[in-house]
Amino acid sequence: MTNNKYKILIADDDNISVILLTKYLKNIPTEFFIARDGVEAIKIFEDNPDIDIILMDLKMPKLNGLEATKKIKSLNPNVKIIAETAFAMVDDEKKALDAGCDAYITKPINAEKLIKIIEEMQNI
Template identity: 45%
Template sequence: MDFSTNYNWEDKLLLIAEDEDFNYIFLEEILAETKVRLIRARDGQEAIRLFESNPDIDLILMDMQMPIINGYDATKRIKKIKKEIPIIAQTAFHYGEAYDEIMAAGCDDFITKPIDIGGLKNIIAKFI
């Protein structure tokens, strides 16, 4: 992956749905240089609520294993509100059944944990 690419997303807003503090802080730090604005949901229910109240969200990074409402169900509900919103799944699983389930939920792409920094930025760049 190309780590030398400088992305400037200061006019973009990302919703990060991530219940684990360490994972959110990691994402916040690696995306800081892009100047992207971030908001965080700690569970799927909060992700839906924040999406409904922030119509200017450009992309969602969705952890698939979250409390209250999981990422699969949150993605389905968000896509019913706005089908064209790009949602990138974050998952510890690799290909196979989990991949099929992620895509069936409505995610546009996915990245596996541990997250490859360059890979994540390249995936985000495809959609915003």
């Protein structure tokens, strides 16, 4: 965290998810970055390597969240990434964690659960 403000990248191609996530986190001093696909998420992270947390949708166009996570973790293994998905399959959580995600949450996202995960990661 820099300047008492968290930098959070939301990598999600669904507008409603982006709106909800920013609303859920409105009480945390945050600077948001928005990526609509995995390629854009990597580019934003390369341009802003001090991002604290990434909320990574697993199903996105151009490059999925698992591949984007692997690339971002190769750039900085310490950045915290929370996988999110609306299409939860039995092995999705394992795949996300194996790709380098630090936590996993399913949509519809529960705001309290998300904030708890972030607090555990960052000690807000």
